Amino acid sequence: MTVQPSFEAGTTLAPMVVARGVEKSFGAVRVLRGIDLDVMPGQVVCLIGPSGSGKTTFLRCINLLEKIDRGLLAVDGRHIGYRVGRDGRLCEMTEREICRQRRDIGMVFQRFNLFQHMTALENVIEGPVGVLGENRREATARARELLKRVGLEHKADSFPAELSGGQQQRVAIARALAMRPKLILFDEPTSALDPELVGEVLDVMRTLAHSGMTMVIVTHEIAFARDIADLVVFMDEGQVVESGPPAEVLANPRQERTRKFLLSVRGEDGHAR
Amino acid sequence: MTHRPDLEAIAALPRLDGPGSVVPIRHYGRWASAVLVAFLGGGYLYLLATSDNMRWDVTYDYLFHPAVMSGLWLTIQLTVASMALAIVSGAMLGFMRLSQNPVLRSVSWWVIWFLRGTPLLVQLLFWYFLASLFPFLSLTIPFGPTLFSVDTNSLINQFGAAVLGLGLNEGAYMAEIYRAGILSVDKGQTEAAQSVGMSRARLMRRIVMPQAMRFIIPPTGNATISMLKTTSVVLIIGLPDLLTSVQLIYARNFQQIPLLAVACFWYLVCTTALTIVQSRLERHYSRGSRVEGGLDLVSLLGPLLRPRRASREVRP
Numbered sequence: 361m362t363v364q365p366s367f368e369a370g371t372t373l374a375p376m377v378v379a380r381g382v383e384k385s386f387g388a389v390r391v392l393r394g395i396d397l398d399v400m401p402g403q404v405v406c407l408i409g410p411s412g413s414g415k416t417t418f419l420r421c422i423n424l425l426e427k428i429d430r431g432l433l434a435v436d437g438r439h440i441g442y443r444v445g446r447d448g449r450l451c452e453m454t455e456r457e458i459c460r461q462r463r464d465i466g467m468v469f470q471r472f473n474l475f476q477h478m479t480a481l482e483n484v485i486e487g488p489v490g491v492l493g494e495n496r497r498e499a500t501a502r503a504r505e506l507l508k509r510v511g512l513e514h515k516a517d518s519f520p521a522e523l524s525g526g527q528q529q530r531v532a533i534a535r536a537l538a539m540r541p542k543l544i545l546f547d548e549p550t551s552a553l554d555p556e557l558v559g560e561v562l563d564v565m566r567t568l569a570h571s572g573m574t575m576v577i578v579t580h581e582i583a584f585a586r587d588i589a590d591l592v593v594f595m596d597e598g599q600v601v602e603s604g605p606p607a608e609v610l611a612n613p614r615q616e617r618t619r620k621f622l623l624s625v626r627g628e629d630g631h632a633r
Numbered sequence: 634m635t636h637r638p639d640l641e642a643i644a645a646l647p648r649l650d651g652p653g654s655v656v657p658i659r660h661y662g663r664w665a666s667a668v669l670v671a672f673l674g675g676g677y678l679y680l681l682a683t684s685d686n687m688r689w690d691v692t693y694d695y696l697f698h699p700a701v702m703s704g705l706w707l708t709i710q711l712t713v714a715s716m717a718l719a720i721v722s723g724a725m726l727g728f729m730r731l732s733q734n735p736v737l738r739s740v741s742w743w744v745i746w747f748l749r750g751t752p753l754l755v756q757l758l759f760w761y762f763l764a765s766l767f768p769f770l771s772l773t774i775p776f777g778p779t780l781f782s783v784d785t786n787s788l789i790n791q792f793g794a795a796v797l798g799l800g801l802n803e804g805a806y807m808a809e810i811y812r813a814g815i816l817s818v819d820k821g822q823t824e825a826a827q828s829v830g831m832s833r834a835r836l837m838r839r840i841v842m843p844q845a846m847r848f849i850i851p852p853t854g855n856a857t858i859s860m861l862k863t864t865s866v867v868l869i870i871g872l873p874d875l876l877t878s879v880q881l882i883y884a885r886n887f888q889q890i891p892l893l894a895v896a897c898f899w900y901l902v903c904t905t906a907l908t909i910v911q912s913r914l915e916r917h918y919s920r921g922s923r924v925e926g927g928l929d930l931v932s933l934l935g936p937l938l939r940p941r942r943a944s945r946e947v948r949p
Contacts, residue, residue, distance in 0.1 A: 425824055455832055463830035473821035477843045477921045487829035490839060519921035532825075539829055 374437055376401045376543055376574045377422060381431035384417060391417045393598035394431065399543075399576060399591075404569045406585035406606075407578045409595035410621055415578045416470075418595070419545050422576065423465040424458060435465060436542060463491060466536030466544035470551050472528040474520040480507060480531045481516040484538045492539065499538070506534040510564050526557030530564050537568075544568070546577040582625055586610050594618045691891035695882060696898065704878030705899050711795055711864040711874065712903075716857050718800025723807025728837075730812050741808065748805035754866060757798035761870045763789055795867040803860060807853065814849035815841055846918040854911035858904050875899055 377399035384392040391414045399405050407415040420426045421433060424441045433440050441458060442450040453461070474483050484503035488494040507513045510530035520528050529549055536544050546565065550558040562584050569575060569588045579585055585592055586606040593603040594615070602615045613619045649655065681687055695701055729741035748756070764785040771782035789797065818841050826836035865876040873881065876896050883892040 423828060425827065459827075459830045459832050461830075462828060465828070467825075467828035469821060469825060469828075471821055473819075473825035475822060475825065475840055477918075479921075486839065487831075490835060491830045521921060535825075535829070 373401055375399055376403070376436060377576065378432065378434045379418075380433075382418065382421065382428050382433050383430035384414075384421060384426065384428050391598055392421070392428070395595075395598075395600055397593060397600065397603075399574060401542075401574050402572045403590045404575045404588050405577065405591045405593060406589040407576065407593050407595060408580070408582065408585060408621075409601075413595040414598040415595050416547055419547050419576060419578050422543075422545055423462050423467055425467075435461070459491070463487075463539055464542045466539055466541035468529070468532050468536055468544065468546045468549050470548040472520070472525070472532045472552070474528050474532055474535070476520055479517050479519055480512060480523070480534075483520070483531055484535050487535065487539045503534070503538060506537050507531070509537075509567075510534050511560070524557060525553045526560045529553065529561045533561075533564055533568070543574045543576070546575065546579070548578050548580065550579070550581060580625065582610060582622065594621065596621070686890075688888060688891045691886075691888045692894045692898075695879075695892055695895050698882070698895075700873075700878045700882060701875070701895055701899070704873055704875040707872060708861065708864050708875040708899075709903065711792075711799065711867065711872075712857065712861045714792075714796045715799035715803060715864070716860055718796055719803035719807050719856070719860070720853070722801055722804030724811055726804060726808035727811030727815070730808060731815060745805045745808055748802055753798065753802050753863070754869060756802050757795065757866065757870060760789060760794035760797045761791070763794070791867075791870050791872050794870060795864075795872055799860065799864065799867075803856060807856065810849055810852045810856070811845075814845035814847075817848045818844045843918065843920075847915070847922065850911060850914050850918060854907065854914075857911075858907055861903055861907070862900060 375398040377397065379395050379397040382392050382395040383390070393414075395414075395418055397405075407419065409415050417426055421428050422435065422440065427441060438461070439450065440461060441453055443453055443457070445451040474480075475486065478486065481500065481503055484506055485496065485499040488499040488502070489496050504513060504516060507516055510533055512527060512530055512534070515523060515527060515531075520531070523531065533544075533549075549565070550561050553561065558581070562581065565575070565577070565584075566588055577585075577589075589606050591603060592606045592609040594601045594609055594613070594617075596617050602609055602613060602618045608614075609618065610622065613622060682689070726741045726745055729737040730745070732738055732741075767785055769782050770785050770788060772780040774780065815837075822840050822844065823836060826840045831839070864874050867874055868877045868880075879892045879896045883889045886892075
C-alpha cells in the first residue's frame with residue numbers, strides 16, 4: 361500500500377519521513393507488519409486507529425526510542441539509527457550520531473515527561489544550552505518567548521508538579537520547539553488530560569500546524585484531525601489500512617474497518633470537538 | 634418502621650461554628666500511656682541519676698579523657714574515609730551493574746556477590762594480612778622491566794586496611810542503593826532527555842541522578858550511621874577506636890557502665906550531627922517535589938539550624 365502525499369503536483373520536495381515496509385516485533389507479537397508512509401515537509405499527519413494498532417510504536421521508531429526489525433525508515437533522507445557503510449551494508453550508528461539525529465526530531469509524550477526537578481523555564485533551556493551549546497542568556501530569552509507562545513510566560517518559574525496537565529503539556533511543546541526541530545512527533549498528547557484541558561493543548565498544536573511545522577500526531581481526537589491534518593492515516597493490527605486527506609478517510613472511508621472504528625469512536629464521543 | 638424527622642427538626646439541629654465550637658473526643662488511651670511512660674521512664678531515669686553504683690562522676694571524668702578523644706577522632710576518621718570509599722566504589726559498581734556493556738555488568742555482579750557474601754571481619758583481616766600473600770606490590774610492564782615496587786605493609790597500614798575493608802564491603806551494599814535509586818526514576822524522564830538529543834552520560838548526570846538522589850540519600854544516611862558503629866570491629870586489627878579505647882579503660886578500673894555511657898554519649902552526638910546533615914541533603918534534593926516526612930531534625934530544632942536559602946518545595 362503506497363501512500364500518495366497530498367501535495368500539489370510539481371513539488372520537488374523530498375519527503376521528511378519515508379517509511380517502506382517497516383516491521384517490528386516485541387517477542388512473538390508482530391506490532392508493525394509493513395508500514396509505508398511519506399510525510400512531506402510542512403505536512404501534518406494524524407495517525408488514528410484502535411489501541412494496539414501500532415501507532416505509538418511506529419511513532420517511537422521515528423526517533424529511535426524503538427528499533428525496527430525490517431524495512432526502511434528515513435528522516436530527512438537518512439536512515440534513522442543506521443548509516444550506509446562502504447560496502448553498502450547498514451552499520452549501527454554510534455551514540456553520538458544517534459544524539460545528533462534526535463536533536464532535529466522533537467517529541468511530545470502522552471504523560472508530558474517534563475523534568476520534575478526543573479522549572480518550566482529550565483525544562484525549555486536544558487536542550488539548547490546542554491545539547492546545542494547555545495549561550496544561556498540567549499536561550500533563556502528565547503525560552504521565555506516560546507513559553508509566551510504557548511501562553512505560559514507567567515509560569516516560567518513553576519515546577520511541573522505545580523502545573524496542570526494541560527500546562528505541563530504546553531511546556532513540553534515549548535521544550536520540543538526550543539531545539540528548532542525539523543519535525544515534531546506527538547504521542548497521544550491529550551490522552552492523559554482532563555477533558556476541559558484538552559482544548560488549550562490542541563489550540564497550541566493548531567497554531568504550530570499553521571506555522572508550517574512538520575508534525576506526526578498519534579491522536580484519538582477525530583475532530584481535531586479533521587481540522588488540521590493534511591493526511592489522515594488509519595492503522596489497524598500493525599498495518600496502514602487507509603490513508604488520505606481527512607475529507608476522504610474521515611468523511612468517506614473506503615474500508616469497512618475504518619468505518620467501524622470511526623463509528624465506535626463517535627459512539628463514545630459524539631460531540632467530539 | 635422508620636421514623637423520619639421533619640424538616641423543621643433537622644433545621645433546628647445545632648450547627649458547627651468553626652474550630653473550638655465542638656467538644657473534642659477524649660483520648661483516654663493517650664492519657665493512660667503518658668502516665669505509664671512517665672512513671673516507668675521517670676523512675677528509671679531517677680534510679681540512673683541517683684544510684685551510687687552508676688558513678689556519674691566517673692562518666693564525667695572520662696568524657697574528655699585523651700584516650701577517649703583520640704578514639705573518637707579515629708572513629709570519625711574511619712567513618713568518613715570508609716564512607717567516602719563506599720560511596721565512590723558503590724557508585725562505580727552500581728553504574729557498572731546498569732551498564733549496557735555485558736562485561737562490566739557481570740564483573741560488577743561477581744564483585745558484589747563476593748563482598749556481600751563473605752563476612753566483613755574476614756575481609757578486614759584479608760586486607761590486613763595482604764602482605765603475607767603479596768609481600769611486594771609492583772608496577773611492571775608485561776614481559777618487561779619493573780617500574781617500581783613497594784613493600785605491601787608500608788603501603789597498606791592498619792588504617793588503610795580498615796578503610797579498604799570497611800569501605801569496599803559497604804560499597805557493595807551502596808551499589809544496590811544506587812541501582813534501586815536510578816531504577817526508581819520514571820523511564821519517561823530518560824526518553825524525554827533522549828528526545829532532545831542528550832547522551833547517556835549527560836542524561837544520567839543532568840536528569841536521572843538529581844531525581845534518584847531523593848531515593849539514595851535516606852538509605853545512605855542509614856549506612857553512614859551504621860558505619861559509625863561498625864567501625865568498632867577494627868579492634869580486630871588493633872586500632873583503638875572509640876569503643877575500644879573505652880573498653881581498655883574499664884579493663885583497668887572496672888567501671889564498665891559509666892564508661893559505656895561515655896561511648897554512648899559520643900556515638901549519639903555523632904549520629905545527631907549526621908541526621909542533621911542528612912535532612913539538609915534531603916531538603917536540597919527535594920527540589921520540585923513534595924516534601925516527605927522522615928527524621929527532620931532541622932525543623933525539630935527550629936530556625937537556628939535552618940539553611941539560609943532553602944530550596945523550593947512544592948506544597949501539596
